[in-house]
Each structure stands twice: as structure tokens, then as C-alpha cells.
Amino acid sequence: MTISPSSFTFVSDLVRRETAMLYDPGKEYLVEARLLPLAREAGCADVDAYVVKLQTDLGERAKVLDALTINETSWFRDNAPYQAFTDVMLPSLIQSRAHVRHISIWSAACSSGQEAYSLAMLLDQHLPPGWTAQILATDVSPKMLERVNAGRYSQVEMNRGLPATSLVKYFTRAGSEWEVSEDLKKMVRTQHLNLSTSFPLLPTFDIVFIRNVLIYFDLDMKRDILRRVHQVVASDGFMLLGSSETTLDMDDHWGREAHGRVQIHRPAGYQPSTTAAPLHPTAMTGA
Ligand SMILES: C[S@@+](CC[C@H](N)C(=O)[O-])C[C@H]1O[C@@H](n2cnc3c(N)ncnc32)[C@H](O)[C@@H]1O
Structure with a gap:
């Protein structure tokens, strides 16, 4: 050295x-x-x-x-958060957002976009007909945002967690790479955003995935970011952290619900009014 x-x-x-x-x-x-x-x-x-x-x-x-910047990522990373997305978060929102039929998601610290596009695939498969969704993918690295917009991935990247059925359904060959479909690209919008400084004006999100980034910050910064994320999540919305990240003993703006191996975070004080119905059967087929 x-x-x-x-x-x-x-x-x-x-x-x-x-x-x-x-x-x-x-x-x-x-x-x-x-x-x-x-x-x-x-x-x-x-x-x-x-x-x-x-x-x-x-x-x-x-x-x-x-x-x-450490850009390590993969499709459906850790699986369990995405299971919680389809089993818990989407059914709840499909009930509570029936008046707008729209779901808004933030993939904060999105790296090269596998997280945002994994969510887009699940929305494509599970949202009932007539519903729309928008995913805001943000990162501090302009290079990563260019990659999200290009939506192109090497064979090695494709091999990291993407089911073969999803490859066939959502990607086409582009030389030695694979390119994500225009329909998924339309669902994902990118924006440069540095989590360590005050956020620009953001919409209210139903779900925030802010995974595998807080680990790089000190305690005060983690607390500050969790407090600011709380301000942009709907009062009945959800936040997902990485598997080694927690709000426990760190931030009292958040309550936690266990779903299998995953802690789903919800704004503190949230009280469910009714139990969410299971996903619409036609939505489950992706029809
Ligand atoms: C390890 S990746 C996580 C990607 C994805 N969320 C996942 O879980 O697979 C961490 C990402 O955080 C981004 N990052 C680091 N510091 C950041 C900051 N201050 N603001 C926004 N993004 C940041 C990096 O550029 C990188 O893309």
C-alpha cells in the first residue's frame, strides 16, 4: 500500500x-x-x-x-422485503388508496436501479387493472443515476437474483447486455439526491425503500435521515431498511411490525382502521 x-x-x-x-x-x-x-x-x-x-x-x-460510493446491489435483494411488499404493503395500500388508484414509492440510494426495477416488476404483476405507480429512484452518484436511466445490465448483474421468467418478460438483449422494458422504465423516475443534506421538495410517499445505506453513516446522521424520511412518508405508509439496519433505540418516529425476517417500519402512532384484504386474484396473475 x-x-x-x-x-x-x-x-x-x-x-x-x-x-x-x-x-x-x-x-x-x-x-x-x-x-x-x-x-x-x-x-x-x-x-x-x-x-x-x-x-x-x-x-x-x-x-x-x-x-x-459502495454500489453493491442485486435484484430482489434479500427476498424477504419484497415478499413483505407483495404480502403486506401492497394489499394494505390497494385498500387504502382505492380513491386515487395510485401508489408512490421512493427507492432512496438506488445504486444502479435493481431495487427500483424489482419493485416495478412486482407492481406490474400485482397492481389491479387501472392502477398506476411511480417510483422515484435517487442516489448521490450521478453515474448510478445514468445507469438507472439506461436500464442496461451485464450478464453477471442479471445472474444476481433475477428469476428467469422475469428476464424473459421484462428484458431484451442489447449487445452483450440486457435492457429493461420501456414499460418498467416509464414507472421509474430518477433524481439526484444527497441523503446527508436537507431534502429538496418531495412528494409524500406510500413506501420508502432506504436499504443498505444508513450503515455507512454515523449515528447522528442516521437519526437525522430517519427523521427527515418520516416527514415524507404518508401517515399510513411504510419504510423498509436493510437487513442489518434498524430504528431500534435510534429514532422514535417509527413503529416496527415483524413480517417473517423483515421489520416493516410505519410512522409511530399509526393505527390500522381495518385489516387489509388479500391481493385481488386477477392482480396476482399480472393480468
Ligand atoms: C450499497 S448501495 C445500496 C443500493 C440498494 N439500496 C440496495 O439495497 O441494494 C448504497 C448506495 O448509497 C448511495 N449513497 C451513499 N451515500 C449517499 C448519500 N449521502 N446520499 C444518497 N445516496 C448515497 C451510494 O451511491 C450507493 O448507490
Whole structure:
């Protein structure tokens, strides 16, 4: 490893200031591995020389932020949250939103879009005829948002959790990649959004998936984000976190309901008025 302690501190401070993501000491190898290709591309002898360049070059800084965001994701990641989506959240909303026949979802920290498009596939299969849905996919990384808009995935990415039936139904070959159908693309809108700063004006969401991103922030930032997400979720809406993330002992704006292995979060004080009926049988067939 060649990155110096002062270069590492400069980069970790930059990333923390711009995204709130923590790169603690011990992550030098990761920072170096991710910055080395950028250093070479910029004609620098090594990562330390590149960090000197970063001190004045805002364009290179943006590339560093893109390179250091952890974009790990997959289709129907962890499965259980998506089971809860079709078993609990959708039946409840199909009852409570019958007057508008519309469902609004936020995929916060969407990475390359597998989460948003997984939800779009389930909506396509389970929403009753005549209903509409919109998924807002946001991320701090402009590169990731470009990927969501392109909706193109490599074979390796397709192999990570996508059922063969969904591949056939929703994707077409595009050279060596696969491209998601226009119908699913129409359901997903992207927007650049940094969770660590105050949110822009957002609509009220019925469901927020904010999964596998809070783990990168410190406790105060997690609390602040959970409080701000609470302000944009409908009073009878839902929030889903990653499997290693929780609001327990952290934020009292949220109540928790267990569904199998998943904790479904609902705004605190929410009282169900009736029991949700099971999904409409014709909707279950995707007709
Ligand atoms: C590990 S991925 C999770 C993707 C997806 N939610 C999932 O669970 O598969 C984390 C994402 O959080 C994004 N991210 C990191 N810091 C962020 C911030 N401050 N605001 C918004 N997104 C951020 C990264 O760019 C990355 O795409």
C-alpha cells in the first residue's frame, strides 16, 4: 500500500463532507484500490500525486466521490422485503388508496436501479387493472443515476437474483447486455439526491425503500435521515431498511411490525382502521 496517512485523511474528509459516508482508518487499501485507476487516467505517478491534484480539481473530486460510493446491489435483494411488499404493503395500500388508484414509492440510494426495477416488476404483476405507480429512484452518484436511466445490465448483474421468467418478460438483449422494458422504465423516475443534506421538495410517499445505506453513516446522521424520511412518508405508509439496519433505540418516529425476517417500519402512532384484504386474484396473475 502506498497511500500516505495525510492523503487518506484528505480523501476520507472529502467523502464524509460531501456524502456523510465514513471511511475510517483501516480502509486505506480500499481507497487506494479505487483511486489508482483514476490516478493513472489523470496521468499521475501514484495515488498521493493524484490527491495533490484533487486539492484544486473539482472535476476529479466528483470522480472520486463516484468511485468511493459502495454500489453493491442485486435484484430482489434479500427476498424477504419484497415478499413483505407483495404480502403486506401492497394489499394494505390497494385498500387504502382505492380513491386515487395510485401508489408512490421512493427507492432512496438506488445504486444502479435493481431495487427500483424489482419493485416495478412486482407492481406490474400485482397492481389491479387501472392502477398506476411511480417510483422515484435517487442516489448521490450521478453515474448510478445514468445507469438507472439506461436500464442496461451485464450478464453477471442479471445472474444476481433475477428469476428467469422475469428476464424473459421484462428484458431484451442489447449487445452483450440486457435492457429493461420501456414499460418498467416509464414507472421509474430518477433524481439526484444527497441523503446527508436537507431534502429538496418531495412528494409524500406510500413506501420508502432506504436499504443498505444508513450503515455507512454515523449515528447522528442516521437519526437525522430517519427523521427527515418520516416527514415524507404518508401517515399510513411504510419504510423498509436493510437487513442489518434498524430504528431500534435510534429514532422514535417509527413503529416496527415483524413480517417473517423483515421489520416493516410505519410512522409511530399509526393505527390500522381495518385489516387489509388479500391481493385481488386477477392482480396476482399480472393480468
Ligand atoms: C450499497 S448501495 C445500496 C443500493 C440498494 N439500496 C440496495 O439495497 O441494494 C448504497 C448506495 O448509497 C448511495 N449513497 C451513499 N451515500 C449517499 C448519500 N449521502 N446520499 C444518497 N445516496 C448515497 C451510494 O451511491 C450507493 O448507490
